[in-house]
Amino acid sequence: xxxxxxxxxxxxxxxxxxxxxxxxxxxxxxxxxxxxxxxxxxxxxxxxxxxxxxxxxxxxxxxxxxxxxxxxxxxxxxxxxxxxxxxxxxxxxxxxxxxxxxxxxxxxxxxxxxxxxxxxxxxxxxxxxxxxxxxxxxxxxxxxxxxxxxxxxxxxxxxxxxxxxxxxxxxxxxxxxxxxxxxxxxxxxxxxxxxxxxxxxxxxxxxxxxxxxxxxxxxxxxxxxxxxxxxxxxxxxxxxxxxxxxxxxxxxxxxxxxxxxxxxxxxxxxxxxxxxxxxxxxxxxxxxxxxxxxxxxxxxxxxxxxxx
Amino acid sequence: xxxxxxxxxxxxxxxxxxxxxxxxxxxxxxxxxxxxxxxxxxxxxxxxxxxxxxxxxxxxxxxxxxxxxxxxxxxxxxxxxxxxxxxxxxxxxxxxxxxxxxxxxxxxxxxxxxxxxxxxxxxxxxxxxxxxxxxxxxxxxxxxxxxxxxxxxxxxxxxxxxxxxxxxxxxxxxxxxxxxxxxxxxxxxxxxxxxxxxxxxxxxxxxxxxxxxxxxxxxxxxxxxxxxxxxxxxxxxxxxxxxxxxxxxxxxxxxxxxxxxxxx
Numbered sequence: 355x356x357x358x359x360x361x362x363x364x365x366x367x368x369x370x371x372x373x374x375x376x377x378x379x380x381x382x383x384x385x386x387x388x389x390x391x392x393x394x395x396x397x398x399x400x401x402x403x404x405x406x407x408x409x410x411x412x413x414x415x416x417x418x419x420x421x422x423x424x425x426x427x428x429x430x431x432x433x434x435x436x437x438x439x440x441x442x443x444x445x446x447x448x449x450x451x452x453x454x455x456x457x458x459x460x461x462x463x464x465x466x467x468x469x470x471x472x473x474x475x476x477x478x479x480x481x482x483x484x485x486x487x488x489x490x491x492x493x494x495x496x497x498x499x500x501x502x503x504x505x506x507x508x509x510x511x512x513x514x515x516x517x518x519x520x521x522x523x524x525x526x527x528x529x530x531x532x533x534x535x536x537x538x539x540x541x542x543x544x545x546x547x548x549x550x551x552x553x554x555x556x557x558x559x560x561x562x563x564x565x566x567x568x569x570x571x572x573x574x575x576x577x578x579x580x581x582x583x584x585x586x587x588x589x590x591x592x593x594x595x596x597x598x599x600x601x602x603x604x605x606x607x608x609x610x611x612x613x614x615x616x617x618x619x620x621x622x623x624x625x626x627x628x629x630x631x632x633x634x635x636x637x638x639x640x641x642x643x644x645x646x647x648x649x650x651x652x653x654x655x656x657x658x659x660x661x662x
Numbered sequence: 663x664x665x666x667x668x669x670x671x672x673x674x675x676x677x678x679x680x681x682x683x684x685x686x687x688x689x690x691x692x693x694x695x696x697x698x699x700x701x702x703x704x705x706x707x708x709x710x711x712x713x714x715x716x717x718x719x720x721x722x723x724x725x726x727x728x729x730x731x732x733x734x735x736x737x738x739x740x741x742x743x744x745x746x747x748x749x750x751x752x753x754x755x756x757x758x759x760x761x762x763x764x765x766x767x768x769x770x771x772x773x774x775x776x777x778x779x780x781x782x783x784x785x786x787x788x789x790x791x792x793x794x795x796x797x798x799x800x801x802x803x804x805x806x807x808x809x810x811x812x813x814x815x816x817x818x819x820x821x822x823x824x825x826x827x828x829x830x831x832x833x834x835x836x837x838x839x840x841x842x843x844x845x846x847x848x849x850x851x852x853x854x855x856x857x858x859x860x861x862x863x864x865x866x867x868x869x870x871x872x873x874x875x876x877x878x879x880x881x882x883x884x885x886x887x888x889x890x891x892x893x894x895x896x897x898x899x900x901x902x903x904x905x906x907x908x909x910x911x912x913x914x915x916x917x918x919x920x921x922x923x924x925x926x
Contacts, residue, residue: 356856361898362892365712365856379760413909420917449812462753462764478918582910593898597909604913608920647759652755652762653822657748658769 361596375606383614388549408547409588413600416495426571480634487628745776746861780839
């Protein structure tokens with residue numbers, strides 16, 4: 355069944371949209387990530403204009419993260435104080451990201467920056483995660499008891515000025531790294547159409563030493579708030595949010611995420627992280643190849659300005 | 663044919679007056695007139711829009727003041743369908759330091775977003791290249807107007823742009839697209855693709871005899887979103903803030919509902 359997308363101005367198969375929404379939702383439920391880093395490339399590869407894909411996926415990420423964030427909130431697993439700092443700086447970063455998005459689109463370099471951004475981000479995060487999870491799995495095989503890193507181990511980052519106490523995370527640290535993380539993820543997330551959960555979680559764990567029980571919840575809450583703001587910014591600035599496209603993806607995504615979450619119970623944490631690392635690396639390699647392999651068609655076209 | 667109110671656009675009026683003017687200036691080789699009709703004067707984009715078929719038909723008759731009862735052929739008919747214009751850029755990727763990226767671009771102003779030519783024979787047989795170019799019947803003739811000063815670069819990029827548009831089904835030339843059912847009665851069929859951009863369209867019909875244009879006519883039709891699609895498209899440009907807020911509320915609601923439905 356074909357459905358006409360009024361902003362993308364093209365007709366797409368409805369089942370295809372709900373299907374990729376569901377498949378990505380399954381993976382996002384399985385690994386506890388937003389899934390934007392998979393959905394945006396998939397839409398672009400299937401012919402949706404890159405600006406519309408990026409802007410509409412931000413709306414989908416909001417929906418995908420909401421049910422998870424609510425569940426964590428009920429369990430009290432969100433550090434709202436920490437999330438607030440992250441969101442405020444994240445929205446600031448998103449302003450920069452959306453402005454940069456428009457500049458790059460007009461200069462014809464948006465695709466290049468999106469490819470490079472995905473390659474660098476996903477490549478480095480994927481490699482780190484793969485190394486870490488492989489080590490954990492090997493240690494477990496040998497029978498070594500894996501000691502969790504203590505949350506109150508400090509490093510130099512915590513010693514920076516402007517210290518704030520985050521009660522729920524049991525942290526008394528400088529806000530500067532918190533704000534910088536928020537700013538960076540807001541900028542990158544709005545530019546690439548990803549929630550940034552897969553950068554946020556390692557950043558909170560390894561840089562800020564946020565304890566494991568509030569990491570996922572806080573990251574999800576931050577993603578919901580920041581992506582909601584980004585959706586509005588994209589709607590105002592580039593006017594390329596396709597509400598029908600976003601809705602089809604949301605419906606598939608929220609349903610798929612529930613099945614993913616229950617499937618995730620059968621896998622151990624380090625196995626999940628290893629699989630996610632492989633997935634992330636695969637997407638990174640796909641983008642890397644698109645940069646170095648000669649394109650099938652060196653010429654491309656785009657509409658500049660509006661209809662007249 | 664009565665035009666839709668949405669057609670009362672400056673460009674269309676200008677074009678119409680231009681054609682009237684041109685028709686008066688150029689004394690036709692033979693006094694002939696074209697009576698033509700479109701199958702539909704508006705194409706409506708609904709949620710299930712998947713392209714639409716259009717028919718153009720008409721007959722060639724003696725001019726109003728002419729003493730002759732019949733017109734003598736053979737005639738050739740060319741129908742040119744033009745979509746709304748946009749500023750479009752063509753870009754070229756080159757390899758620098760192992761990375762492929764866009765390095766060159768040429769902007770073409772007022773480039774048609776849709777352009778199809780239907781003719782009753784090979785264009786080269788119907789008339790000469792000058793007539794085809796000056797009347798904008800060839801796709802390449804639209805690439806001549808560019809702000810770029812490098813002539814060679816514009817020509818290369820223009821040709822590539824036409825190729826890309828053709829691959830998208832937005833440009834095309836069908837040299838057997840017009841069929842003569844009798845000596846003077848023709849019909850042509852065009853399938854508008856699902857990615858046909860919305861806006862005002864013009865169908866220009868030219869009648870050729872011995873390589874010269876002896877009659878022409880322009881008709882307009884609209885491709886437009888109606889109902890819910892129109893509402894959404896308008897809302898996104900006229901009330902972008904509200905539109906964005908609604909998107910977010912919809913997302914929050916869907917996410918919440920998903921959690922409630924699948925709660926175990």
